[in-house]
Amino acid sequence: MVATSQAHRWGTLRRREQALRWTARAVGLLIVAALLARAVSVSISENYPLTFWVSQLVNGLVLGGVYALVALGYTLVYGILLMINFAHGEVMMVGGVAGFFGLQIASSLGWLSGATAALGLLFVLLVGMVVAALTGVTLERVAYRPLRGAPRLVPLISAIGASLFLQYSVLLIFGVRPMSYQRPALIADGVRLGPVFVPYTGLIIFITSLLLMGALVAIVQYTRLGRAMRAVATDKEAAALMGVDVNQVIAFTFLLGSALAGAAGVMLGFHNSVIKFNSGFIPGLKAFTAAVLGGIGNIPGAMVGALVLGIAESIGPSALGIPAEYRDIIAFSVLVLVLIFRPAGLLGEVAVEKRA
């Protein structure tokens, strides 16, 4: 008798939970449908030319490429440590600042004109990547490693502290003047693809970010260290027992993620023509959104999520007929909606509940 009533109760509970889940899905679908309807009605009434949409799409792809590089850093670290490296956006900013100084050096040495121009640009990119990688590794060593195994709130707060520290240290040391990236003659122009004008910077950013992502996937899939990374992500203790140096692998993960972020910082510098002490914060949040959108911990997911977000952000305001100032709201709303309705992300199969 008791047993049956227990079983009955569990059944009710399960049914209630299922009902809740279906309600959530229904609400999510309704929201998506409403947004689509709005977009269709606006695009009919506003009647923008097709070239406008295509150039917005190109813009979105470029932005998405930059976000993807940063999002990969979040995803790599989350995959291994199950923690959000809140200061990752600032690592990107530090890369951008370093790239600015690299650019000054390169242009004062005359590397950016004539035959060596491409090599000069590569030098700028490398400076950004190396400095960002060093920053990321130091960050891990100082602010995160001592806290491994602490309650989850503790490293997060430490990360917030590190993020503020990096931002305001750059402000203190280099002053408030924004650092403006002058585009060298080689990439100042653009190319006309049919009716759409694509600046070289956009083209280079997109191609470089694809190349870097390819390199990352190759490292993770085919090298010894990449195998160690995957092992540590699956099970830290077991990997340690198999002779993997867990600390070294984690440091290497930070190195990889931060180098990509550094590259993104330099690209963002060229894209926006300026880098400031707080340039990393909002892009960092958006890249995090992208990582969550694709399913955090999932490498292809980060890339897909970033491209989707980049496009949503550049097309969204005009498609929904709202002022362009609301583009930040779009990114935040995407983040909130994804976390509420599909916390595992677009490509994620890992349940959010998987916890250390």
Next chain:
Amino acid sequence: MSAALSGLRTGAILFAVLAYLILAGLPARLGDASALLFAILASGLFALTWGRQRSEQSLPDLLLRGIVGGLTLSVLVALLMGGMAGLIASGARVQTVLDKMTPPAIAAWFGVPPVAITRGELEAAAVLRTWLVLAAAGPLSSLLAFGWQHRRAIEQADLEQVRRWLARLLPFALLGMVIALGDPAVTIGGNQRGTLRLLLAMFSVVAGLVAWRTARSGREQVILGALLLAGLASLPFSLDQFQNSVMGIVFIFVMMGLGLNIVVGYAGLLDLGYVAFFAIGAYIYAFLSAPFSSPWFSQQLAQWGLPTNQPLLSFWQAIPPIMVLAAFGGVLLGTPVLRLRGDYLAIVTLGFGEIVRLFMLNLADLTNGPRGLLNIAPPTIFGYDLGNPRDIFILALVGSGLIAFVSLRLERSRLGRAWVAIREDEEAAQAMGIHLVRAKLLAFAIGATFAGLAGQLYAARQVNIFPDNFTLFVSIDALALLIVGGMGSIPGVVLGALALKGLPEVLRGVDEYRIVAFAALLVIMMIAKPEGILPAQRTKAELGEA
């Protein structure tokens, strides 16, 4: 050999720290004493690194480390500063890259007039002096570390009883000094005397908190608590306008911190968008008391034929609607995030906070956009205007007292214990029959209510409010004060607010370094003392055993 290597390593790491401080412009602030102060800092850090190591070292070993470490550090710093001086003397424009590396800053480091740097007439004696001062820090710190490692032997008999009575007397002694300093018969030069008084007032509050914790029994708590409250009540009347206004903002943050304490400290829901509720309280009070400064509201008033130049509700009448609306906001933002935990929750709430601010910035019709809402009415009582800093401070004190009382009662209630259970293990709490949805939403709603009230008082204090008053940094400030004081600890909130909101006001000169300093503090606290300075008994027990 290993000692020498360790000295080399520590010296290099400390060089990174000192180089950071130098590049951040500290020598310019400290003036001629900077080399000496840096040496003291360095020896403290050296001693801390070596003294805390588990294995005890022999004195010669420590000395070797100290000498090598001091030499490494001082040579590297000398190279850095000498290089800067050389660059400036050669006419390079260092300041365009490194903002703080001005000739006066470098001159201050070497203790010479700035002209000597620009002309390149830096004497060898000055270089040698600063180098020697810094190099001496190494061996000095070895002695300190040696003493630290052998402190057990030095420590005296049990002084606890004496210490406890001293702790109880201290706040009253400090209060006495605050009052005495207000008397013109006591002379300590004009401006500095005010600063000293403000500092003493803050320390007396902190000392009071420490004293309260020494109470052992319930009766002791009541007597001591009553005495301390009486002392606290005398503060607003013995401080001047500026001091009162600083203490007012500190206690408004105490109100807010106590609210956040319920959400984060008790229920363990890390909310980074807490400023949203603070803003909601402030804006609703602004709409109710200054509807004429919002274009949409004044239009509505005119349509309904209501007078457009006076408040709709007074400060006191506005309290209930603000509490209800803030609580509603808490439930509204809390419902969608019920399933999220930890860092996900933090990011989503951060997003919410930013969305609220962006709306305030962009809904210009309603909120007047970045131009803000102006001429918010002060609270009044029987026709007497309570807008001056002293009365705001009293109101903030009363508000914090009430909120602290409610928090204290909640902490030990069924609901409070349910929150702690959720914080520790959500599944286990649910299995024990705790209604997760109800408990979490109540935490969000109660926390939001307190923040709303703090926001109302803040709006009344500021008179004019702008979206820029409600950035993410307010949330982070509130969180940081919780962490510094100790999560879940009511005295900790007061201490944290005094340390993070009060001290920077006193030490005006270091305002530039405020954010960096407390960012570093967050990281250091998490590593060294994650339970906070005045931890709650419960967290102390939990983290103590780990």
